Amino acid sequence: MNPNQHPRYGVLGTRLEADVNAFKLSWAEHSIVTHYDAMKPNFNGPAGKDIVIGGEKGNEIMQRLQVTLRPDLFPKPGAFDGKKNLFAFKAFNFISERFEVPWDRDQTQPVQGRRLKTVSIQIVRVNEVNISLLARVLSGQEQGNPASIGPGTDVATSLNMLQMFLQAAPKLAAGNLHKGKCVYVQRRRGNRAGVDVREFRMGPVKFTDGIFQSARMTIRSLLVNIDFSVGVVLQDMTLEQLCMSFFNCRDVRDIGSRCANQGNFDSLRQFLRDVKISIQIPGKSMKSKGRRAIRSLIRDVGPHSFDRNGVPTTIREYFMSAHAYNIAPRSLGVTIGNHEIFPIGVCVVPEQLYKSKLQPEYVREVLNFVPKNPRERLQRIKAGWQSLEYENSEFLRGADIRVHPEPLMISGRVLDPPRIKYGGDSKDPQADNLKQPPTFPLQKPGTWDMMKRRFLAPVTPSFVLVLNLTGYQDTPEMRIFLEQLFGKVLPDKGITVEHTSPIINDSGSDLYSLIKRETQTPQGLLVLAFLPENAAELYVNVKRVGDTKLGVPTQCIRWSQKLVQTVRNNRGLDQYLNNLALKINGRCGGINHVPASEAMSFLTAKPTMVIGADVSHPSPGSSAPSFASLVSSWDQNCSVYRAQMKVQPHRQEIIESLADMLTVAIEMFRKQAGDNKLYRIFFFRDGVSEGEFETVRQYELNVLKELLFKLYGNNRPKITFIIVGKRHHFRFFPRSEGPRFGADNSGNCPAGFVVDRGIEHPVYSDFYLQSQPGLKGTSIPAHYTVIEDENLNGKGDHLQSVAYALCHTYQRSTRSVKIPAPVYYADLVCQRAKFHFSPRFGNRLDGLSDAATDEAPEDIAGEFRDVKNNLSRTMYFM
8 A cells, every 4th residue: 555545644624734843864875883782880889789870871981981091992983872782883993892991980090998990891793783774664664563663673773773873972062961862951061152052040950951852763754853851950069058059048057947847858858859969078088979869868967876887876976986077966968878878068969960850839930941932942942953963973974864954844734623512501491401402613723611501411419518628717708709609600500509518617637527527428428628728738638538538529729819819809700610610510420511523423323432541650769659540431422431540560551450440441331331232442541652552552452352352252342542642742833823724822733733644653553633722832732643443444534533522521621632531531540649548658758759768669559548439420530
């Protein structure tokens, strides 16, 4: 089949041209590159553990060997991946050589009393890589054949080599920092004239422009995907200076007093986790060269005791006797590894990228730092292209590789939006009796209005328990808020609440007993709780009690000063309450709206289950488990979902308990459908990297097929299995203006913009869909990769229309969202993991993702508590 005639390509919609942040890569027809490997340290770490060389250190060692120590054997340095693969565009004058390279950059002789730490590098010629072998894949002849590009193939090796050649020059440039595929060029380092590098400082960190680059295969061409990135940099300073900057204080003695507050101490501990430090004892000439990560923080390190040669001693006594260094009272300390402890006064923070999760105040500044609109982002990407200096890279020139300077133009299509089905006019007394609810057109692609319209299927709670947990007595503004909610907004949507409690003022210290005391039964109960402005722990406790102890839906309201003013001025209150109504109806089991389109008619014509699945992982360094979530529709409209969550092994991506969760989902669907057989399943899987596509296909898709065969035999439901990606770097920049045939008001492509040509994968059938209307910044399209399609025969138009329609079923919004609603729901369920644990884990570990813990993953997993079953028919997670 001609690749251009493949059914994956759609034709529906209005054509729209856009630039994409991809640059064509060309190479000599017969480029051959020599492949070598490997590297190993000659010493062990603490407690005899093997040393794992990081990519940054590995590159530094290999560059030092080639350029400084043995330039005679490396006339043209090879590109190294920091681990084991070395590629050279001109073969070295040896087949195999062994080298001993000092670990420390500046150390060539042993220090008295210590032997010289070295790294053994065995460079052996492995093979020759002919990158012209990519031509068959790029021609489209391997569509549907993932084995052609899998690990160990010449295609995979060639792509790895191209990636390293692209990154080699900017990574090795003096002063540049890098992480993964991103390079951060700093202004003071003498970057190329004319390249504008922005910087902004906040406390101990500096934000700077970064450039992401990745070699990508498409049908017909190789591309370099280049995107804007934000680097968060810690500059050279002492650890005391960093802590002072963190607290914005001028005296080192203030650090201890600030940390007397537990919240301040926890914030600093979280911020410092995994920051790398070196040790410099005052008065000593030597500074430790090794960079080692902080594991935790000690509030008063001096009195901390340990066993020294069988004699109990304190950290203060040890440093005084061994180093004549006095630790001041209330000095902080850090732990490194499993047992080493140092006062912060002897710790130095070398310049480094900050790699841990940022705290909210820093995240806000990052969002202010990114380009404000698509055109500004494209200009910064073009500036980034210049700073990569492809034209001056000896690695690219030597391999006869060229990257074209102008971004690629692609031709996409804007799909027609669906209409939205509501329950009728809120003022029409016959609205509840309508057999065929009316549909309403969208105001513009991606947005619609629910004012004066009833929910499609409103559900009225039998009793609402109102709790004031703000810490002070209820106010007139609270009463006005509730009068507007229960007396006007909810009735307008078709929800008439007959029984509500008076406002109960309570501290929230024992929510379980409070709710049990005030209510007779959880059936039909809704708990509405006013919370103080900053009450993360209290919020978690409300959700924990509602979800896992009582099985009642809960709606929290952050009673901020801004909301109080909104009530007083009555400006914007109606919009706030309407948004609140969306959540309340969904949480209680109702349906707010459904889209109406040919795609939705297809889904609802026969019993169809739509599934969203996701796996979330803890932050690097945490020993917490991962979590898998699965949401499954059980109503005819594919709009109401049952949620399930299971604990996963630490950082495992494949859903281990998929068969059990699917069994529960199908059982609930059967109960609802009665005698109607399940005909179709649409499975949307979130959070899978391209390298794991085949693993997911071979395990999760097969688990689904085997289960369906077990339940239905050969006449099993047909399956469409799609992976939805959000963490890619393709962005679209419309070339024309106008709401219908060009950019929307935000400068982005309009909602419904789909691209399936020009940047499509040469093996997997895929497309990019920008389904949400633009707001601030540059919209992120979702990337859909079709792993299996038995329902629509791989036809692009139909797959794209189904995906677009499901982006309009999100019950919490009157806007289309970035990904199909079931995928969004699965993500929301994973975010609620901390609600499933006792405060011992859930609160102290901040969602089991960011803070350090000494608990084993299996101990944490044993504390998991499932959601009460009586919430299974509601979308309590809304």
